[in-house]
Amino acid sequence: MLLPTTLILLASLVQAATLTLKNSRFNITSKDATELRAEPLSVTEKLSSPLKLDRTDILRLTFQVVEKDNGNNVQPHQAFLRFYDETTDEEGIQPVRVSNTGKGKFELNMAKPPTSLPPTGSAPLRVSLLIGSFVHSPLKVELFDLHVPASHPPAQHTEEASYHPLPPLGHTFRPEQKLPPRIISASFTGLALAPWLVPLVLWGKVAPSTPRLFSPHILPFVTTLALFEGLLFWYWIDLRLGQVLLYGGILALPTVFAGKHALASIGERRLGLARK
Amino acid sequence: MAPKAAPSSSAQSQSSVQTLWSAYSEQTPDRLKFIDSFLLFIMLSGVIQFAYCVLVTNYPFNAFLAGFASTIGQFVLTASLRAQVNPENKSEFKDVSPERAFADFALGSIVLHFFVFNFLG
Structure with missing residues (x-):
């Protein structure tokens, strides 16, 4: 019972100890x-004048x-040198070997600098020692x-x-398509309507006689066909698809x-005529 | 010999065209001529629309599609009606009476016009 408590006490004492x-x-x-x-270097104060290394200095x-x-003497578990460039925010961390007597040694040979040394400019590197x-x-x-x-x-x-904002997404619209000049438009309208002359003229010559067109047997059929075309025309002008399908279904x-x-x-009549 | 043969062959073809025309106008029933004139109209109309699309502009494209498709479709429907009601083809379409052909034509036309008006925008 005594041992663990003393251990804890010791541990707390040791914990409090600083390096x-x-x-x-x-x-x-x-x-x-x-x-x-x-x-010599001080633990509490940074060296007042900065160090300067040339290309071959050590x-x-x-x-x-x-x-x-x-x-x-204490052998810490971790010891690092940190090289930090404030102007560019670049830093390099170099582990330092510390012997079991607590002695640490570090050598920086500028002839072959370690890879942990950060890229440097004209600003000095701030060097600090971290011990854990x-x-x-x-x-x-x-x-x-x-x-x-x-x-x-x-x-x-x-x-x-x-890590930078992307340029805003934009959509480029193609230029609006234009109708051709009014004259060309009008002349082609006339040209497109011109073929109507063909049936109008030719039907005058060869129109078959339709004596029974208005007979009560035939007229409803012609009327419903005309209604269908009218319905489709109305669809173009105003109606929606659902309405057209509904009305078309009713009319069908x-x-x-x-x-x-x-x-x-008509068939009866045709066959009757043929028999005669 | 070739230069001499050329005018005579053109004269021959001219006369054969004349024969064809006279045979058509004499032997074709009026009902078929009626349909033929309608076919001619549709063909001219389609050609002009296509020429407009190629030469001037295809804008608005949906209107061109609707117009051109209507001429093509109507031509096909009408041509098949003509083939089925032609008395010469009776042996070909034994089961299809002219009335049945017309009913098909009417139904096909209504469906075609539905799609055409759909595209017309």
Whole structure:
């Protein structure tokens, strides 16, 4: 019973413990190993003057992670260096190996920069150290600003285009079709009506006699046919499809009976004449 | 020889056209002539509408479709009526009396006109 409570107590104590850095410093050496700059780093304050690296310079960073209260060495579970360019919002995260004595080392050789270094312009990179541990509060240390030679501009991200508003959808209408000039229209109207002369003239010559057209046997059929044509004409002018089908259906019945009667009487007459 | 043959053949064809025409006008019953003149009218009307569509404009296209389709359809219906009522073809259409042919013609025309007016817009 005692053990778990002490464990919990211990855990809560440990949880409260915060981390800090000891002996943190950097140095910059040129290609021929001459030391250009070397200074200690503070956990609380960012270095006032920014660092500058040339194409062949090497930056070395060393630190040791300890507990703030008792100075015990701590191996954190995660340690990262973050390079951040405020102007372009580009950032690079570089994991840092920390030994079990809490000592961390990082080397940035500008002759072959790591892929985690973000694309850079003229603005400095803000370099910070992020340390995470399961049992300690996380630690974030702003180390310094770093000037490095400008890289190529970053390549366009493949999905960049989908993060912008699309152009509004528009519909292009074809220009309104025009009727031809009135003269052409009128002359072709006349031309289209001209063929009516043909039957009117020729029927005058060859019209077969229709003596029984107005006989009560035939007239209803002719009338219903004419009504049908009238109905279709009315459809063109005014009616809707449903109405036409309804009226046509109603009109079809008398037409069928009238037609049957009329044609039967004509047939009888024809056969009768033929027999004579 | 060919140049000489040409005028004589044209004269021959002229005379054969004349023979054809006189045979038609003498031997064709008036009822069939009546139908034929209607067919001629329909054909001319369709040709003019088509010429207008090709030469001037096809706008409004639905009206052209309706007009041209009505001439074509009416020509077909009328031509079949003519074929069925022709006494010469009696052996061909034994079961079809002229009355039956006319009933078919009337029904077909009404259906055709229904579609034509539908398209006319």
